[in-house]
Amino acid sequence: METDVRRNPALLKLELYCSGIRLDDSCHVAEDGGRAVLRTRAGLGSGLELVLPGGLWTNVPVTERFAGASPYVLHRTLDHYEIRRDGEAIAPVRLAPRPAWYDRTTSSGKPMTRIGTLQGTYLGIYPARVCEYWTEKPERSNCHFCSVGLNLGADDDPEKSVDEVMEVVHAAVEESRITYVDFNTGHYEGETYLDILEPYVRRVKRETGLLVGVQTPPHRDLTRYDALRRLGVNRVSFCFEIFDAATFRRICPGKAREYGLARYLDAVQYCAALARTGNRTIPWVSNGEIIAGLEPATSSIAAIDWITSIGAIPTVCVFRPLAGTDMEDAEPPRAADLVPVFRRLYDACMERGLPIGAAPGVNVSLVLLPEECRWFSDAPRRHWRNALRTRALRAGLTWRLRRDMRRARRLTRRGESPRAPRASG
Ligand code: SF4
Numbered sequence: 001m002e003t004d005v006r007r008n009p010a011l012l013k014l015e016l017y018c019s020g021i022r023l024d025d026s027c028h029v030a031e032d033g034g035r036a037v038l039r040t041r042a043g044l045g046s047g048l049e050l051v052l053p054g055g056l057w058t059n060v061p062v063t064e065r066f067a068g069a070s071p072y073v074l075h076r077t078l079d080h081y082e083i084r085r086d087g088e089a090i091a092p093v094r095l096a097p098r099p100a101w102y103d104r105t106t107s108s109g110k111p112m113t114r115i116g117t118l119q120g121t122y123l124g125i126y127p128a129r130v131c132e133y134w135t136e137k138p139e140r141s142n143c144h145f146c147s148v149g150l151n152l153g154a155d156d157d158p159e160k161s162v163d164e165v166m167e168v169v170h171a172a173v174e175e176s177r178i179t180y181v182d183f184n185t186g187h188y189e190g191e192t193y194l195d196i197l198e199p200y201v202r203r204v205k206r207e208t209g210l211l212v213g214v215q216t217p218p219h220r221d222l223t224r225y226d227a228l229r230r231l232g233v234n235r236v237s238f239c240f241e242i243f244d245a246a247t248f249r250r251i252c253p254g255k256a257r258e259y260g261l262a263r264y265l266d267a268v269q270y271c272a273a274l275a276r277t278g279n280r281t282i283p284w285v286s287n288g289e290i291i292a293g294l295e296p297a298t299s300s301i302a303a304i305d306w307i308t309s310i311g312a313i314p315t316v317c318v319f320r321p322l323a324g325t326d327m328e329d330a331e332p333p334r335a336a337d338l339v340p341v342f343r344r345l346y347d348a349c350m351e352r353g354l355p356i357g358a359a360p361g362v363n364v365s366l367v368l369l370p371e372e373c374r375w376f377s378d379a380p381r382r383h384w385r386n387a388l389r390t391r392a393l394r395a396g397l398t399w400r401l402r403r404d405m406r407r408a409r410r411l412t413r414r415g416e417s418p419r420a421p422r423a424s425g
Contacts, residue, residue: 001339001343001375001376001377001378002375005085005090005091006090006091008375009052009053009054009056009091009372009375010054010056010342010368010372010373010374010375010376011335011339011375011376012052012053012056012083012090012091013052013056013058013368013372014318014335014338014339014342014368015072015335016058016060016061016072016083017058017060017061017318017320017332017335017368018293018318018332018333018334018335018338019066019067019070019071019072019332019335020047020060020061020062020064020066020067020068020070020072020332021048021060021061021062021067021070021072021073021074021083022062022067022068022070022072022073022074023048023062023073023074024073024074024075024076026075026076026077027074027075027076027081028076029048029095030098032076032081032095033095033097033098034048034049034095034096034097034098035048035049035095035096035097035098035102035118036098037062037063046059046117047059047060047061047062047063047064047067048060048062048074049095049096049118049119049120049365050074050081050093050094050095050096051093051094051095051096052091052093053091053092053093055363056363056372057096057120057121057363057364057365058365059119059120059365059366061320061332063323064320064321064322064323064328064332065321065323065328066321066331066332071085071086072084072085072090073085074093075089080092080093080094081093081094081095096118096120096365099118099171099172099175099176100175101168101171101172101175101176102117104171106164106167106168107167108161108163108164110164112167112168112171115160115164115165115167115168116165116168116169116172116181118172118176118178119182119364119365119366120362120363120364120365120366121176121177121178121179121361121362121363122178122179122180122181122182122362122363122364123168123169123172123176123178123180123181123182124181124182124184125160125165125168125181125182125183125184125200126148126183126184126185127160127165127183127185127196127197127200128159128160128185128186128188128193128196129159129188130148130149130186131146131148131149131185131186131187131188132186132187132188132189133186133187133254133255134148134149134186135149136254141253141254141257142254142326143241143251143252143253143254143255144251144252144325144326144327145241145251145291145294145319145320145321145322145325145326145327146325147322147324147325148186150324150325162199162200162203165200165203165204166203166204166207169181169204169207169208169210170207170208173208173210173405177361178210178361179210179211179359179360179361179362179401180210180211180212180213180234180359180361180362181204181210181211181212181213182212182213182214182215182235183197183200183201183212183213183214183215184215184216185197185215185216185217186217187217187254187255187258191217191219191220193216193217193219194214194216194219194224194228197214197216198228198231201214201228201231201232201233202231205231205232205408206408206412207408207412208405208408208409209401209403209404209405209406209407209408209409210401210405211234211235211283211359211362211401212232212233212234212235213233213234213235213236213237214228214233214235214236214237215236215237215238215239215289217238217255217258217259217264218238218259218263218264218266218267219267220263222266222267222270225267225270225271225274226274226277226278229274229277229278229282229284230278232282233284234282234283234284234285234359235284235285235286235287236267236271236285236286236287237286237287237288237289237315238264238267238268238271238286238287238288238289239264239289239290240252240255240261240264240265240268240288240289240290241255241289241290241291241294242290242291242294242295242299243261243290243295243299243300243302243303243306244295244296244299245261247294247295247299248261251294264288265288265306268286268287268288268307268310268312269286269310269312271286271312272286272310272311272312273310273311274286275311281400283358283359283397285312285313285355286311286312286313287312287313287314287315288303288306288307288312288313288314288315289314289315289316289317290303290304290314290315290316290317291316291317291318291319292316292317292318292319292333292338292341292342293318293319293332293333293337293338294319297337297338297340297341300316300341301340301341301344304316304341304344304345304348305344305348308348308349308351308352308354309352311352311354313349313354313355313356313370314345314348314349314370315367316341316342316345316367316368317366317367318332318333318338318367318368319332319333320332339376342368342373342376343373343376343377343378345368345370345373346370346371346373346374346376346377346380347377349370350377350383350386353386353389354370355389355390355393356369356370356371356390357369357370357371357390357394358390358393358394358397359394359397360394360397360398360401371390
């Protein structure tokens with residue numbers, strides 16, 4: 001593996017997650033068309049969105065305490081931005097462009113960024129009220145790393161109508177050329193999260209044909225995921241965060257009490273099996289999401305091995321001790337300790353022949369994507385067959401996505417409803 005961040009952009013992305021970055025006075029992010037640092041409800045928080053060499057999108061901590069001691073500094077030169085370490089330029093970077101719709105309001109008068117924001121190149125929306133672990137009395141039981149309850153009303157609106165969301169989705173399609181929308185909720189009494197999301201999903205699918213993902217706690221009735229598959233949803237994601245049972249109970253008390261780790265794992269497994277049912281031309285993936293840095297690397301690797309063994313794809317975040325959270329004083333992980341985790345992420349996906357990197361036009365800033373982790377592998381080329389398969393899959397998906405988007409646009413213009421995707425089982 002290349003160990004010099006000047007030649008390994010994935011290692012640089014990981015280093016920046018762990019160390020953050022300082023902004024030199026020469027930087028004028030807003031004036032230069034960059035995105036403001038928004039405290040949206042993206043659980044692990046938001047930093048400065050940058051594009052690294054190799055086209056790797058990232059979200060770099062800037063406001064957290066540890067970022068103030070980072071060896072990495074962002075400078076603006078006469079014609080570009082660059083990251084320097086000890087005064088030496090190590091990588092030219094681009095600011096992730098701020099779309100024009102970021103400065104507009106919906107017809108109901110809300111700033112569009114309070115409805116949804118770009119995370120990399122996809123649109124992330126947290127449509128419902130704040131996760132109820134944050135509002136329990138007498139004592140809240142939120143996950144200790146989470147900032148969702150702190151952000152409420154800051155940069156994100158607590159209630160979003162389907163019409164408001166659709167206005168933002170259409171703006172993001174037209175102006176930001178998004179291909180994917182991700183819906184996210186916390187926990188609600190009565191397990192209402194899928195009921196809340198389905199009207200949004202239905203409209204997005206019908207009016208845009210975009211790829212859609214859903215991230216919620218695991219519903220008790222697993223057949224609800226069969227219904228989501230029939231609705232045309234393309235990705236379901238379950239954030240159990242931690243694979244070690246005792247650490248899970250300590251850091252995620254609400255999740256442990258309401259669902260328990262086993263129910264998360266059952267849902268990941270059930271949904272992974274759904275990929276082999278129904279209309280197989282409609283892409284479908286099951287994700288198990290963990291946070292590296294909250295448990296030993298060996299435990300994160302065990303999680304990756306389990307998730308990939310059942311045909312699901314791991315999403316691996318890097319722990320970020322966000323300002324104001326219960327864990328704000330914790331130390332961020334060291335990049336060197338996490339390299340084996342991300343190396344295993346790539347190798348495990350490749351060994352199992354999982355379709356990583358197939359979704360067209362999706363660059364993710366909040367995590368290192370499995371395909372980006374080839375930079376950590378000692379022999380990425382040995383998986384050339386899988387790489388060829390993925391390329392073919394991506395070409396097919398791109399073709400189908402364009403067709404679905406064209407069809408949805410045409411029918412919406414004519415005021416007709418496109419047929420829901422046909423499911424065969
Ligand atoms: S489930 Fe945990 S991580 Fe998710 S929003 Fe609630 S407190 Fe935050």
